Every structure is written in structure tokens, then in C-alpha cells.
Amino acid sequence: MYWRELLMNKIFRLVKKLQIDKLLSMDKIVFVKGETYPFIDYFKGLERVKAVRQIFGKETEEVLRSLKVEFTWIGGYMWINSADGHLVVNSRYLKNGDRIDIYLDLIHELVHVKQFMEGKKLFDTNYNYTERPTEVEAYRHAVEEAKRLGLNDAQICQYLKTEWMSYEDLKNLAKTLNVKCA
Numbered sequence: 001m002y003w004r005e006l007l008m009n010k011i012f013r014l015v016k017k018l019q020i021d022k023l024l025s026m027d028k029i030v031f032v033k034g035e036t037y038p039f040i041d042y043f044k045g046l047e048r049v050k051a052v053r054q055i056f057g058k059e060t061e062e063v064l065r066s067l068k069v070e071f072t073w074i075g076g077y078m079w080i081n082s083a084d085g086h087l088v089v090n091s092r093y094l095k096n097g098d099r100i101d102i103y104l105d106l107i108h109e110l111v112h113v114k115q116f117m118e119g120k121k122l123f124d125t126n127y128n129y130t131e132r133p134t135e136v137e138a139y140r141h142a143v144e145e146a147k148r149l150g151l152n153d154a155q156i157c158q159y160l161k162t163e164w165m166s167y168e169d170l171k172n173l174a175k176t177l178n179v180k181c182a
């Protein structure tokens with residue numbers, strides 16, 4: 001299918017840009033829980049990505065330069081450490097996960113990095129996960145980038161679907177984000 005080829009081309013360009021291949025050869029990393037590394041040593045070129053610049057503006061380079069990343073074997077995909085705001089990534093996900101998913105998750109988490117810097121409460125349990133303003137904002141950035149990459153609504157829906165989200169939640173989130181889920 002034509003769109004798939006187009007999409008793959010885009011992804012490969014993206015992969016090149018992010019140097020994910022380099023990032024995936026991580027045998028040199030000692031997987032000690034809690035150890036953090038400079039984010040830009042593993043995720044390269046993101047400071048040139050428009051979607052990232054839209055999050056941090058002129059401070060993009062500075063923020064990414066000081067951001068730390070931790071690799072772990074526990075937990076889900078990726079999240080922000082609530083104590084100091086560093087990024088935590090599951091190594092298995094990074095190695096085996098869909099590259100578009102990983103890329104969109106990075107965009108999502110970088111929005112949380114910005115929110116953390118602004119002193120916003122990332123884990124506000126007064127809200128349902130899919131209605132939490134910090135989550136909606138993060139998903140908005142990721143979905144916008146997904147659309148820019150050429151993903152259609154069905155593919156974006158697939159991306160949004162996670163095991164901790166009920167069907168109702170997914171429907172609500174999709175509606176909020178103006179994504180049509182069948």
C-alpha cells in the first residue's frame with residue numbers, strides 16, 4: 001500500500017534523525033536501577049524536531065542538555081520520575097517497541113518534562129487519567145505529531161490504546177483529541 005511506503009520512508013528518515021539504531025545498541029549501559037544518563041547521549045537530534053521545539057521553544061537545547069534518562073527493566077513504556085523529573089524508559093520497550101510509538105511517547109513525555117519544570121502536578125489523582133489536563137496536553141502534542149507523520153485516525157487510535165485504559169476512556173480521550181476511533 002502506498003501510504004505505508006510513504007510512512008516507512010518518513011520513519012526511516014526519522015530513525016536516521018534520532019539515530020535510534022545507535023540508541024538501540026545499548027549493551028554498554030550498565031542496568032543499575034536509578035542510574036541516570038544524559039538524555040542527549042541516547043536520543044540525538046530531537047532538538048531539531050519541530051514538535052519538540054514547540055514544547056520548549058528557545059530553551060529546547062538547554063532543557064534537553066540537562067535532561068537525564070534512566071533505563072529500567074521494570075514498569076511499562078516510559079514515564080517521568082516524580083521526584084526530580086527525569087525520564088525513565090523501559091529497556092525492553094526501547095529495544096522491541098514500535099519505533100513510531102517510541103517516538104510519539106518521547107514527544108508525550110517531553111511535554112511532561114516541561115510541565116514538571118513548571119511545577120505542575122503530573123500525577124493528580126483528582127482526575128481520571130484520560131481527563132487529567134497534563135495528560136490531555138501531552139497526548140495533544142503526540143497526536144499532532146502523529147498526524148504530521150501521516151498516521152490516520154485508525155492508526156492513531158491504535159497508538160492511544162493501552163492496557164490500562166478502558167474502552168470508554170479511550171473513546172473519551174479520542175473525542176477530546178478529535179481523533180475518530182471506530
Ligand SMILES: [Zn+2]
Nearest residue numbers: 108112135138
Ligand atoms: Zn502522560
